[in-house]
Amino acid sequence: NEVATMMDVPVTKIISACMSLGMMVTMNQRLDAETLAIVAEEFGYKTEFVTADIEESIEEVQDKPEDLKSRAPIVTVMGHVDHGKTSLLDYIRKENVIAGESGGITQHIGAYGVQLDNGQKIAFLDTPGHEAFTAMRARGAQVTDIAIIVAAADDDIMPQTKEAISHAQAAGVPIVFAINKIDKPHANPEKIKEGLAQMNLLVEDWGGKIQSHDISAKVGTGVKELLEKVLLEAELLELKANPNKPAVGTVVEAYLDKGRGYVSTVLVQAGTLRVGDYLLAGKNSGKVKAMHDERGHDIEEAGPSTPVSVLGLDGAPQAGDKFNVFADEREAKQIATKRTQLQREQDVRTTKTLTLAEIGRRIALGTFKELNIILKGDVDGSVEALTDSFQKLSTEEIQVNILHKGVGAITESDVLLATASDAIIIGFNVRPVGNARTIADREEVDIRTYSIIYDAINDLKDAMEGMLSPEV
Numbered sequence: 147n148e149v150a151t152m153m154d155v156p157v158t159k160i161i162s163a164c165m166s167l168g169m170m171v172t173m174n175q176r177l178d179a180e181t182l183a184i185v186a187e188e189f190g191y192k193t194e195f196v197t198a199d200i201e202e203s204i205e206e207v208q209d210k211p212e213d214l215k216s217r218a219p220i221v222t223v224m225g226h227v228d229h230g231k232t233s234l235l236d237y238i239r240k241e242n243v244i245a246g247e248s249g250g251i252t253q254h255i256g257a258y259g260v261q262l263d264n265g266q267k268i269a270f271l272d273t274p275g276h277e278a279f280t281a282m283r284a285r286g287a288q289v290t291d292i293a294i295i296v297a298a299a300d301d302d303i304m305p306q307t308k309e310a311i312s313h314a315q316a317a318g319v320p321i322v323f324a325i326n327k328i329d330k331p332h333a334n335p336e337k338i339k340e341g342l343a344q345m346n347l348l349v350e351d352w353g354g355k356i357q358s359h360d361i362s363a364k365v366g367t368g369v370k371e372l373l374e375k376v377l378l379e380a381e382l383l384e385l386k387a388n389p390n391k392p393a394v395g396t397v398v399e400a401y402l403d404k405g406r407g408y409v410s411t412v413l414v415q416a417g418t419l420r421v422g423d424y425l426l427a428g429k430n431s432g433k434v435k436a437m438h439d440e441r442g443h444d445i446e447e448a449g450p451s452t453p454v455s456v457l458g459l460d461g462a463p464q465a466g467d468k469f470n471v472f473a474d475e476r477e478a479k480q481i482a483t484k485r486t487q488l489q490r491e492q493d494v495r496t497t498k499t500l501t502l503a504e505i506g507r508r509i510a511l512g513t514f515k516e517l518n519i520i521l522k523g524d525v526d527g528s529v530e531a532l533t534d535s536f537q538k539l540s541t542e543e544i545q546v547n548i549l550h551k552g553v554g555a556i557t558e559s560d561v562l563l564a565t566a567s568d569a570i571i572i573g574f575n576v577r578p579v580g581n582a583r584t585i586a587d588r589e590e591v592d593i594r595t596y597s598i599i600y601d602a603i604n605d606l607k608d609a610m611e612g613m614l615s616p617e618v
């Protein structure tokens with residue numbers, strides 16, 4: 147509509163111009179730069195983009211090498227369920243008390259900092275598991291510097307152990323293995339190391355380069371040494387950040403507190419965040435009214451690699467959202483509003499029900515092919531991570547649509563939806579229940595179940611390649 151007004155042509159003509167490009171659009175829809183250029187040309191206009199994209203108005207200060215100071219590593223703990231991730235995080239939380247402080251960490255804010263006897267610090271993300279890690283990464287947030295992967299010595303290398311390894315590797319994050327539960331009588335750490343070797347992951351004892359330490363998260367054996375190895379790994383990474391600039395970082399978690407309003411835990415990645423700063427975090431903004439650390443203490447400023455709980459945002463941003471500091475509140479607010487608007491438009495565009503309009507859309511698209519998916523998973527984190535990965539597989543020729551997604555087993559109604567919409571069903575750590583399988587067989591609906599995210603993604607990729615039109 148805006149373009150139509152600018153060029154003084156009826157909006158219907160713009161819509162049909164878009165249709166001829168294979169795009170079904172509504173009049174309130176935003177066009178990408180390329181489409182704008184082509185459409186404008188069709189009406190004899192040349193496009194020139196004068197106002198920078200809203201996101202580009204967020205200035206990133208370029209650091210000079212001498213401005214960079216070393217910073218603490220940010221660590222995520224991953225591994226198979228029940229192998230001891232939470233126990234390890236709890237043990238570290240309880241045992242590590244900042245020098246000169248009495249009392250340990252009293253509050254869960256989603257991340258916490260610890261300081262070892264030698265004064266070196268480590269920041270931990272307090273949400274264990276690779277789902278959280280990948281969900282954040284899916285939002286473009288690479289926060290973790292090092293992954294501790296916990297593997298119980300009284301068990302085998304399990305699917306989620308492997309998955310955690312793949313996730314860390316895919317993110318290019320170095321791994322330190324924590325072979326846990328060595329206090330147990332049947333613990334056999336060598337078996338785990340052997341298993342890792344079979345996966346081409348040679349730990350130090352086995353002549354490799356990957357660090358690993360035998361621990362008991364319950365009793366505390368080896369935890370200190372494990373953390374020393376994490377610091378050694380961090381040294382190799384030469385982690386640095388400029389503390390003397392407006393803060394930038396990532397949201398770790400956020401919620402609404404009845405008494406205090408929105409509370410957001412952020413991890414400062416560079417610069418220094420101060421009380422009184424104007425903050426933009428995802429689609430929210432506000433002035434930092436107060437900050438406190440994981441010990442509940444008020445703090446005035448937070449430098450690189452410091453997790454801090456912030457009061458003052460006008461909503462709860464999502465985990466993985468980036469934050470920036472602005473010189474004035476209005477600008478932060480404007481960008482937040484713009485982002486909300488864009489999201490709303492996006493939502494309108496991606497909501498698809500199987501209506502006549504949808505069928506018409508497919509006909510109009512002609513050669514355009516679509517792969518419809520119904521996605522069910524055991525936990526929200528994996529469903530979100532898969533949704534994001536699947537959507538990223540969309541190409542110019544094939545659009546991947548997640549028609550339905552949810553947590554829980556594959557049910558009859560999923561199969562019915564698939565039948566009605568030529569969709570395939572993908573189950574992650576869930577199976578069909580009741581009559582779902584029988585109906586699926588009858589209706590020839592494809593149900594695929596996985597327990598490893600990467601297998602699901604790879605299979606889908608292959609399927610899409612099979613669907614590609616032959617090269618002319």
Ligand code: GDP
Pocket residue numbers: 225226227228229230231232233234274326327328329330361362363364365
């Ligand atoms: P998570 O699912 O990976 O977070 O695992 P948890 O930390 O919840 O641990 C699962 C179970 O293993 C709990 O009952 C813990 O008490 C137990 N556990 C964790 N670490 C150890 C350990 O080092 N030794 C023993 N004996 N038990 C442990």
